[in-house]
Amino acid sequence: MHTLSFSLNGDVAMVTGGASGIGQAIAIGIAQHGGQVGIVDLPGSNADDTLAAIEKAGSRAIFIGADVTDEAQINAAVARIEADLGQLTLGVNAAGIANAAPAEDMPLAQWQKVYDIDVTGVFLSCQAQGRAMLKNGRGSIVNIASMSGSIVNRGLNQVHYNSAKAAVIHLSKSLAIEWAERDVRVNALSPGYTMTKMNSRPEMVDQMETFARDTAMQRIAEPYEMAGPAVFLLSNAASFCTGVDLVADGGASVW
Ligand SMILES: NC(=O)c1ccc[n+]([C@@H]2O[C@H](COP(=O)([O-])OP(=O)(O)OC[C@H]3O[C@@H](n4cnc5c(N)ncnc54)[C@H](O)[C@@H]3O)[C@@H](O)[C@H]2O)c1
Secondary structure, three states, rough: OOOOOOOOOOOOEEOOOOOOOHHHHHHHHHHHHOOEEEEEEEOOOOHHHHHHHHHHHOOEEEEEEOOOHHHHHHHHHHHHHHOOOOOEEEEEEEOOOOOOHHHHOOHHHHHHHHHHHHHHHHHHHHHHHHHHHOOOEEEEEEEOOHHHHHOOOOOOOHHHHHHHHHHHHHHHHHHHHHHHHHOOOEEEEEEEOOOOOOHOOOHHHOOOOHHHHHOOOOOOOEEEHHHHHHHHHHHHHHHOOOOOOOEEOOOHHHH
16 A cells, blocks of 8 residues: 655755745745755845754755846756755745836836746746756656736735736646656645735735735735645655646635
8 A cells, every 4th residue: 555655855955035934934844844955045145044943853954045037046056955965856936026016107127027036037946956857857846826826916016926926837837747757746836925024015014904804714824834735745745746736825816
């Protein structure tokens, strides 16, 4: 009989945006399930809390300062993780930014920056991780999209962010199909409102109570609540799941 396993023992992960919020919570979740982690975040980020939590969980991690929009830095990050921790088998792409402006006033530079980080950054990360995984013969990637990729958040003018997240969902499905027969799975995880630094921006803070009311469960998620769905998708428990968009939003998008 096959034994169901969520274990990531023997796995090596790269987590972008791993110094904060959802990426940090998932990096710690991976370590709690036995995986080693390369934390990738902007140079100068403070990853001390993440590294300490991973050590406390009994696993190993390194921090690499890199910008996900810089192809050479992301390729070097994968090479460094493989040199220090071993063959890369897991990728979590959580680096992202958000902001808001009415569409009719949005400067091109504001649109472009969100696309550079939230779409191109995810593609470059998947490309670098995928190359290593295809060579290593297996892998599982989870891209952090958003429920905003499928719904439009009431009260938030963010045409760039919403459409970028829709792109992340379809990018994940497209890569899933390209790599399906070579044992590299690619899935998206779409959080609903989650209590992180991203939600302390001015247009969010004033509306958090409304956003909790817009959520069927009547509350905002804690970052650790994204770790379970991510660990599931990364692990062999999800061995037949690829091209999925797993929505973890407390029922917000069901309404
Ligand atoms: N918080 C929410 O409610 C929510 C909901 C749905 C989806 N998301 C998505 O979850 C992901 C994580 O966001 P969060 O809420 O944890 O926010 P966060 O601000 O706490 O974390 C984002 C991390 O990404 C890093 N980052 C930003 N630009 C980068 C770059 N160019 N290169 C490398 N790292 C970079 C930041 O330094 C930060 O550590 C994002 O993709 C976000 O869009 C968040």
